[in-house]
Amino acid sequence: MAAQIEMDANLAEYVTRMSLRDDEILADLRAETARFPVAHAMLVMPEEAQFIALLATTVRAESVLEIGTFTGYTTLCLARVVGPGGRVVTCDISEPWTRIASRYWARAGVDDRIDLRIGDAVETLATIVETDGPECFDLVFVDADKERSVHYYEQAVALTRPGGLIVLDNTLFFGRVVDPAAQDAATVAIRELNQVVRADTRVEASMLSIGDGVTIARKRDR
Numbered sequence: 641m642a643a644q645i646e647m648d649a650n651l652a653e654y655v656t657r658m659s660l661r662d663d664e665i666l667a668d669l670r671a672e673t674a675r676f677p678v679a680h681a682m683l684v685m686p687e688e689a690q691f692i693a694l695l696a697t698t699v700r701a702e703s704v705l706e707i708g709t710f711t712g713y714t715t716l717c718l719a720r721v722v723g724p725g726g727r728v729v730t731c732d733i734s735e736p737w738t739r740i741a742s743r744y745w746a747r748a749g750v751d752d753r754i755d756l757r758i759g760d761a762v763e764t765l766a767t768i769v770e771t772d773g774p775e776c777f778d779l780v781f782v783d784a785d786k787e788r789s790v791h792y793y794e795q796a797v798a799l800t801r802p803g804g805l806i807v808l809d810n811t812l813f814f815g816r817v818v819d820p821a822a823q824d825a826a827t828v829a830i831r832e833l834n835q836v837v838r839a840d841t842r843v844e845a846s847m848l849s850i851g852d853g854v855t856i857a858r859k860r861d862r
């Protein structure tokens with residue numbers, strides 16, 4: 641049986657070089673975000689954002705929801721692939737981070753297809769369920785406060801159309817999921833999320849060990 645190969649810095653750099661389709665706008669956004677110490681934990685890995693955009697293309701996504709915008713890196717990748725008639729709804733509790741995001745979306749010429757909602761994601765999602773109804777997104781990317789991961793997952797399943805995808809970030813949570821000493825609320829919530837997805841017959845799902853762990857769930861057709 642094949643096993644996961646060890647990923648050292650050299651091999652990781654090779655993967656980036658062979659895989660990442662970069663441009664000046666994305667590189668500048670990464671560089672500006674990297675000036676903030678939290679970027680190390682918050683900013684999505686560029687290869688992962690590219691991969692999520694590829695998934696969106698694969699399901700011909702025109703309507704995408706992101707929970708947790710930060711400086712808008714994945715939002716930008718998604719907005720590029722939904723096309724001019726598409727929309728990306730993205731939500732975050734922080735105005736300062738998303739102000740950075742907005743500048744780059746405008747520079748990339750995709751700001752007209754991005755609908756940014758500022759506020760607590762729990763309330764934003766409740767509003768979306770009310771105004772747009774269930775199953776209105778082709779893909780939902782969950783990447784906000786980890787303590788409420790199970791709630792966001794449940795909302796994501798409700799808001800995703802049959803055949804659509806739910807992408808969950810940080811499902812390995814810096815490796816803490818397998819550390820019995822890690823009992824903080826976020827780690828406990830991620831462990832619970834992983835159990836919920838594992839047992840959920842509404843979806844087919846796979847956990848990938850790229851980045852900090854990414855789980856992809858496809859909502860079953862009825």
Ligand SMILES: C[S@@+](CC[C@H](N)C(=O)[O-])C[C@H]1O[C@@H](n2cnc3c(N)ncnc32)[C@H](O)[C@@H]1O
Binds near residue numbers: 689707715783
């Ligand atoms: C890991 S970052 C998101 C990274 C982003 N998806 C990207 O591609 O770079 C998590 C974000 O969730 C936001 N957040 C934290 N708690 C939140 C809440 N209760 N409601 C909405 N957003 C929240 C934070 O402000 C932060 O910007």
